[in-house]
Amino acid sequence: MKISTRGRYAIRVMIDLAEHAQGEYIPLADIARRQEISEKYLEAIVSMLVKAGLLVGLRGKKGGYRLTKTPDQYSVGDILKITEGNFAPVACLEDEINSCDRASECKTLKVWEDFQKLVNDYFSSITIESLTGNDGCYDYVI
Amino acid sequence: MKISTRGRYAIRVMIDLAEHAQGEYIPLADIARRQEISEKYLEAIVSMLVKAGLLVGLRGKKGGYRLTKTPDQYSVGDILKITEGNFAPVACLEDEINSCDRASECKTLKVWEDFQKLVNDYFSSITIESLTGNDGCYDYVI
């Protein structure tokens, strides 16, 4: 029932970018220094966020990462879904169809289904913007 | 973010006992057979429940396990707290006092605190009795 370090770091990266980016690309080294996280480890995490389209990276000098949307358009849930895979508390809820033999007689299935919805709704309701010290007025265009 | 097999099995054991026990001791072999779970694996799980006082075991012939309370007095949360340790989604919330250096400046601490409460409240609200096919009238005395 733990949120992985990956997930926690991913959220911190997103908040950091939301607070410091003015539309330009921010090198990962800057984020790693501010957040006191190993740059090499962050690399793996950030690459997940890029692959999922939450960030874009640019190589070379003046390169780095930037958000693809404004901070109010990201939820904590969006990020955790990428790093944690999904919010299914049990394996049988990971796929659309439940392929567990015992599903029809399972007395706890509803407990897990309702729980999954609870978790999803909670994390979906928290925006990255709400976790920054910013005022919600972005003076840059994405 | 997964509930362990231990936790799921523990809940099934408790439901099984709530449905089948009439005050007498139920051998683990019976539960293992009904639930189609390895008896040896269940042993380790059930011993946790005994140590925590949710069940009592009796050795020897006519031995087995029985509940220490009526099914409506157990919540799913009571059981999961034992098998999962706690509901802290991050390590810094496991102890009473938060010993994380970054706690004072942590932008996500409240997210995790509120989440922990949400999870705790949810699982605490579900009784084992509500997961059985019983009517809530116990014809045995504990």
Add this chain to the structure above:
DNA sequence: TATAATCCTATTTATCTGATAGGAATATAC
């Protein structure tokens, strides 16, 4: 062309999960 950055692949270490095995201790029934 030098430099600064992302991107990619592999490796390591530690921890946890799920499961199995063998046997010691003990309560009941005959």
Add this chain to the structure above:
DNA sequence: GTATATTCCTATCAGATAAATAGGATTATA
């Protein structure tokens, strides 16, 4: 009091995953 049925205890094992590190290929800018 002996056989039997059961919990109880300790140890072990394989596999997966998490967290982190390392080295170098690629690419954009100045």
